[in-house]
Ligand SMILES: Cc1cc2nc3c(=O)[nH]c(=O)nc-3n(C[C@H](O)[C@H](O)[C@H](O)COP(=O)(O)OP(=O)(O)OC[C@H]3O[C@@H](n4cnc5c(N)ncnc54)[C@H](O)[C@@H]3O)c2cc1C
Ligand code: SF4
Ligand code: SF4
Ligand code: SF4
């Protein structure tokens with residue numbers, strides 16, 4: 009084997025059509041880099057990602073001029089795979105590649121000489137690291153062509169249907185006795201006006217007709233073992249417990265409606281104060297019209313309804329009372345504005361005599377078709393009032409016999425005058441809170457946000473994935489969203505699941521820990537430091553006729569975090585592709601440059 | 602402090618087209634009104650929406666400053682017709698003046 013010092017590094021520096029070269033003197037960088045130890049060739053190109061750019065690398069590899077590659081260009085998230093692909097096409101191992109980002113980290117943020125100098129430094133470090141890159145093989149694991157969806161609301165059902173349609177078996181695990189989630193509690197849905205029960209009937213019919221979907225209602229997952237492609241779930245039913253082996257998991261555990269505390273806007277104190285779900289249920293149960301022309305609640309005609317927005321949402325520290333657990337819901341629940349206006353419209357259109365006063369902090373009818381609900385409410389003569397978070401309306405017993413309740417509000421639309429609104433019924437537009445899945449999240453090491461919703465890897469770039477490979481999320485377990493948005497997310501999570509499992513094997517990046525058996529003394533410091541259960545353990549092995557204890561990595565589970573490498577007193581465990589030695593060389597190169 | 606009266610808007614029907622609830626309180630009419638008066642004419646429209654009858658009667662003199670130039674009606678994005686409403690309110694005030 010060649011010594012590391014014999015490695016021939018090719019450095020390719022990109023102009024990015026001016027994006028880089030307008031601020032970095034690319035030719036000057038090339039001249040400096042060329043003289044660095046180990047650098048065999050240094051070239052520049054207008055667009056390294058173009059075919060001629062990639063050809064430079066391929067030709068130099070094929071002719072034997074170089075055996076390690078550094079490209080200095082845009083962020084690796086854009087073209088790292090492009091250049092690894094070029095190396096593969098030249099017949100070499102794609103992991104002899106190192107990337108230097110001189111666009112986002114240099115030309116877009118620095119100008120003139122400092123930009124040129126910083127580009128030089130980053131490239132020197134990359135070249136120094138490249139000299140110690142080893143060829144690596146991707147980790148290949150067999151994957152079971154089976155997925156488990158946890159939670160059988162519309163998001164769970166929709167993802168199960170899409171996964172099954174692609175020939176992969178699915179099991180839905182639902183905690184309650186039936187599928188459908190919160191849609192079971194809703195009537196006509198905002199913004200389209202479709203009946204929730206019609207939508208459920210349609211998709212549940214499809215689930216029944218899909219032989220590859222198994223439904224486990226009344227069941228909960230108690231533990232999850234294994235890794236991407238090979239998970240084992242412990243499931244507890246009402247009477248029995250069983251295990252399911254699966255390749256991927258979709259979290260679709262949804263949300264619950266906010267329950268106001270005793271006395272919040274008179275809730276629990278006055279029977280005429282109800283939540284939005286209670287109103288929706290009453291509208292579902294009510295005759296389409298009444299003889300009196302008034303909406304009736306609890307058998308009594310309702311002349312005036314006051315609706316209060318943002319109950320249990322958009323809470324502000326210092327203004328709102330936290331729950332016993334210290335929790336404040338600082339987020340907007342996103343569905344209540346449309347749902348409350350939708351209910352107001354149904355009331356006004358079915359029971360013309362009933363008057364509706366809508367008290368909002370803001371109207372957030374953000375989506376397609378939702379603003380039309382607001383316009384319709386205006387046309388329906390709903391009276392709007394606006395309150396500020398620090399001057400919330402209060403609900404009191406009325407001082408006159410005409411109405412049971414008075415809502416007192418400092419109305420921003422009436423020049424902040426104090427108004428008394430007499431009401432027969434007060435509806436609290438209660439928001440959404442995530443279902444409590446803290447147990448499952450900690451068993452699977454899934455990140456949870458400070459708002460208690462499950463947290464994706466990246467809200468824009470990887471919106472339905474967890475950092476744990478093979479686990480996805482969809483629907484309101486992630487954030488407040490309406491049923492349409494939950495279905496979008498479900499489709500995306502299903503597509504990700506299918507792409508992962510369809511080949512039956514999964515290739516994982518080889519940047520994981522590796523134990524040097526010549527050095528490992530079995531201290532086990534690494535095992536204590538490892539943050540991923542099952543990634544690292546101590547095992548007895550035979551060495552030189554003796555039984556010794558050594559650390560062993562399960563490559564498919566290792567996160568490549570390096571916590572183990574940092575604590576090993578023997579320097580016996582290290583990370584492939586990111587070895588300690590490489591960091592040392594990078595630091596030396598930075599100091600020298 | 603006033604108690605809102607959601608029937609007032611109906612009551613006004615005999616004096617003018619009841620377009621007041623079409624108003625979404627944007628304030629455009631106030632911005633274009635040459636009178637440059639505190640929230641006029643939106644204030645009057647708003648008082649109709651919440652049924653603040655007394656407030657309208659107490660501030661009735663403001664109504665008589667209106668030039669009926671029609672700018673407000675012309676620019677209102679909701680076709681709430683504020684100019685016509687001001688005219689209607691004058692009729693209402695005349696009908697109710699010192700009645701009680
Ligand atoms: C008052 C109100 C009004 C609304 N109005 C509208 C509207 O008009 N239009 C609209 O589009 N949207 C509306 N929504 C939003 C809509 O309800 C949601 O977008 C939709 O229900 C989200 O579906 P989901 O599958 O993500 O979650 P959910 O419907 O909450 O389903 C989650 C499922 O997972 C199950 N589950 C939870 N934890 C576990 C566990 N540990 N193991 C197994 N199963 C579990 C639950 O039992 C449930 O069946 C409204 C919401 C509320 C609260
Ligand atoms: S959707 Fe509307 S009512 Fe719900 S929290 Fe957001 S602003 Fe408040
Ligand atoms: S790199 Fe991280 S996850 Fe992998 S074995 Fe070491 S400590 Fe565990
Ligand atoms: S019609 Fe009257 S209220 Fe309207 S803009 Fe002219 S002066 Fe102002």
Ligand code: SF4
Pocket residue numbers: 623624625626627628629630631643646673676677678679680681682683
């Ligand atoms: S311009 Fe029209 S909508 Fe705007 S405040 Fe005046 S009357 Fe209302």
